[in-house]
Amino acid sequence: MNNPFRYGIAVDEPYFIDREQEMRDFTKWLKSGQSLVVYSPRRYGKTSLILKVLKNLRKEGYNTVYIDFFKVNSRRRFAEMYYSEIMKQMPSWEKALKKISGLTKKIRPVISLDNQGLPNVSVRFEDGAENEDLSEVFDLPQKLAERKSWIVVFDEFQDIARLNGENFEKELRASVIQHSKVSYVFMGSEMHILLNIFTHKNRAFYQFGKLYELKKIPSVILVEYLENGFNKSGIKLMPGIPDKIIEICEAIPHYVQYLASGAWEEAQENNCILDEDVLENAIARIIMNQNDYFMMQYEKLTAHQQRVLLAICEENRNIYTTEFAERFHLTPVSSTQRSVQRLLKDGILSRNADSYNFNDPFLRLWIRKIMI
Ligand SMILES: Nc1ncnc2c1ncn2[C@@H]1O[C@H](COP(=O)(O)OP(=O)(O)OP(=O)(O)O)[C@@H](O)[C@H]1O
Ligand SMILES: [Mg+2]
Numbered sequence: 001m002n003n004p005f006r007y008g009i010a011v012d013e014p015y016f017i018d019r020e021q022e023m024r025d026f027t028k029w030l031k032s033g034q035s036l037v038v039y040s041p042r043r044y045g046k047t048s049l050i051l052k053v054l055k056n057l058r059k060e061g062y063n064t065v066y067i068d069f070f071k072v073n074s075r076r077r078f079a080e081m082y083y084s085e086i087m088k089q090m091p092s093w094e095k096a097l098k099k100i101s102g103l104t105k106k107i108r109p110v111i112s113l114d115n116q117g118l119p120n121v122s123v124r125f126e127d128g129a130e131n132e133d134l135s136e137v138f139d140l141p142q143k144l145a146e147r148k149s150w151i152v153v154f155d156e157f158q159d160i161a162r163l164n165g166e167n168f169e170k171e172l173r174a175s176v177i178q179h180s181k182v183s184y185v186f187m188g189s190e191m192h193i194l195l196n197i198f199t200h201k202n203r204a205f206y207q208f209g210k211l212y213e214l215k216k217i218p219s220v221i222l223v224e225y226l227e228n229g230f231n232k233s234g235i236k237l238m239p240g241i242p243d244k245i246i247e248i249c250e251a252i253p254h255y256v257q258y259l260a261s262g263a264w265e266e267a268q269e270n271n272c273i274l275d276e277d278v279l280e281n282a283i284a285r286i287i288m289n290q291n292d293y294f295m296m297q298y299e300k301l302t303a304h305q306q307r308v309l310l311a312i313c314e315e316n317r318n319i320y321t322t323e324f325a326e327r328f329h330l331t332p333v334s335s336t337q338r339s340v341q342r343l344l345k346d347g348i349l350s351r352n353a354d355s356y357n358f359n360d361p362f363l364r365l366w367i368r369k370i371m372i
Contacts, residue, residue, distance in 0.1 A: 001233050001234060002233075003233075003261050003264050003265065004228075004229035004230070004232065004233045004264065005229055005257045005258075005260040005261035005264060006257055006261070007254050007257040007258040007261060008254075008258075010047040010048040010051050011045075011048045011257075012048070012051070012052060012055075015257070016048060016052060017217065017221055017222075017225045018217045018218065018221045019045070019049050019052070019217070022049055022214065023049070023052065023053055023056070026038075026049075026050070026053045026185075027053055027056065027057065029183075029210065030053070030057065030149075030151050030183040030185070031057075031062075031149070031183075032183075033149060033180070033181075033183050034183060034209070034210055035183055035184040035185065035186075035208060035209035035210070036183075036184070036185045036186070036209050036210050036212055037185075037186045037187075037194065037198050037208070037209040037210065037211050037212065038050070038185060038186070038187045038212045038213075038214055039187065039188055039189065039191050039194050039195070039211070039212070039213055039214070040189065040191075040213060040214035040215070041189060041191070041252075041350045041359055042189040042254075042347065042359055043189075043252055043253065043254035043255070043359075044189075044214050044215070044216060044252060044253060044254075045214065045217070045253045045254075046155070046187050046189070046214055047068075047155055047187075049214065050066075050153050050155070050185060050187060051066065054066060054151065054153065057151055060148075061148055062148050062149070062150070062151055063086075063089040063141070063144070063145070063148070063150045063151070064089070064150070064151045064152070064153070065082065065085040065086060065089075065141060065150065065151070065152040065153065066085060066153045066155065067081055067082065067085065067152075067153065067154050067155065068155045068156055069154060069155065069156045069157055069158075069159040069160055070155070070156040070159055072159065072160075072162075072163065073162065074130070074163070075130050075134060075163060075168070076123060076125070076130050078134070078137070078163070079107050079123045079134060079137045080121050080122055080123050082137050082138075082140070083100060083109045083121050083123065083137070083140075084121040086100065086140055086141065086144070087100070087109075087119075087121065093111060093119045097109060097111055099144070100140065103136070103140060103143050103144075104136045104137070104140075105126070105136065106125070106126045106127070106132040106133075106136060107123050107124070107125055107126070107132055107134070107136060107137055108123060108124045108126070109121055109122075109123055110122045110123060110124050133171055134168075134171055134172075134175075135171065135174070135175045138171070138172055138175035138176060139175055139179075141179070141181075141182045142178070142179040142180070142181055142182050145181035145182060149181045149182055149183055150181065150182045150183075151182070151183050151184075151185070152182055152183070152184050152185070153184075153185040153187065154184065154185070154186050154187065155187045155188070156187070156188055156189070157186040157187060157188045157194060157197070158188040158189075158190040158193035158194050158197070159188075160172075160197075161193065166203075166204065169197070169203070169204045169205065170204045172204075173204035173205055173208070174204075176208075177208075184208075184209065185209075186198070186205075186208075186209060189347075190347065191350075192344070192345065195211075198211065199211075216250075216251045216252060216253065217251065217253050219243075219246050219251055222242070222246050222251060222253075222256055223242045223243060223246065226241075226242035226245060226246075226256070226260055227242055229260065229264075230242075230260075230264065230267075230274060233264070234272055235264060235267045235272050235273070235274050236272055236273045236274065237274050238273070238274060238275040238276070241263075241274055241275070241276070241279060244276070244279060245259050245260055245263065245279070248283065248361060248365075249361050250357065250361050252361070255360070255361055255362070258286070259282065259283065259286065262282040262283075262285060262286050263278065263279050263282040265282070266278050266279075266281050266282040266285065283362075283365065286362055287362060287365055287366045287369060290362060290366065291366070291370075294362075294363055294366040294367075294370075297348070297363065298367070298371075301343075302339070304335060304339050305339045305342060305343060306371075307328070307329075307330060307339075308330060308336055308339040308340060308343065309343065309348070309349075309367065310328075310367060310371060310372060311324070311327075311328035311330060312349065312356050312358075313358075313364055313367050313368055313372065314328075314372075315327070315328075316355045316356045316357060317354055317355045317356075319336065319340070319356060320333050320336060320337060321333075324336075340356065347359055348360075348363070
């Protein structure tokens, strides 16, 4: 029997649940030419959702491009990936090459075949120095669009900062602002960087797209998914376990699937029974397996940041009050504020309406187990 839970990669059916409203809204907006800026903390399911939206749009005859900026480390790499994605939308790469070559002068696509005969796209910069402006690359979807618009997704868009930041940003903006037949989605998990790009008046992308914060998946839907997964694969599930998994993982989709997957494996070794003890063992195993990683993250912090983190493990509300400062020996409050700012920036914590939460619930458990 295969493990019914999946994590670590973008998921599709049968591991993909919920998001119906989001899929309807995104589809509607993108078809109507509305560009979007989609953000959430890490591992809420942005990539899975958008890939599914793109898949559905392709079935309706739309052309789509998906670029993960995490993989883009140069202007050249961007052009190669962009051409390659665009070519995938065309009936054959020979036709695609002809078409793109006809529309580009300064940055030409070059196709070579790998040892399995599959096409590999590289580019030739006419100036030889990769300084050409990229407008003819950016403009391709607009030029290729016929009746239906093209949909272009830039995932992990905050990483654009690595490409000499604002120049690339300005060039991109100068092109896309003129594209009437392309809808863009900019996504990312480093929310402060992303929001900076789109909400600051002096930035190139000020108010370019509709801001959309992706939320967690509702717990009732997660519970049903967990019950189904365990029951159908022959695991005897004790009452309350799915709720416990969701609570521990703070309903973050990735961690719910991660712990469920670990619990499923642990149950296999316990006569296919999943009770509280088996769940505890699964948690202990996850924490132990990540010990080195957590240790490394923790060691990178200053002593003060470590103390703030220990305190937030115990109490995550009203952290800037004198009560909190006295209880955890953290004076003055301004130092706590500075440490928290850093922890937010480094992606260790995130701020909710009235509380501060660990982005990785297992880091919190590790700290409680090892450090407190
Ligand atoms: N709709 C969903 N249904 C069930 N599980 C999901 C769903 N979306 C995401 N997940 C779980 O979360 C994991 C991470 O999803 P995904 O990579 O799409 O998130 P992300 O927000 O893009 O993360 P990152 O911030 O790391 O890029 C998946 O591997 C899966 O375990
Ligand atoms: Mg992602």
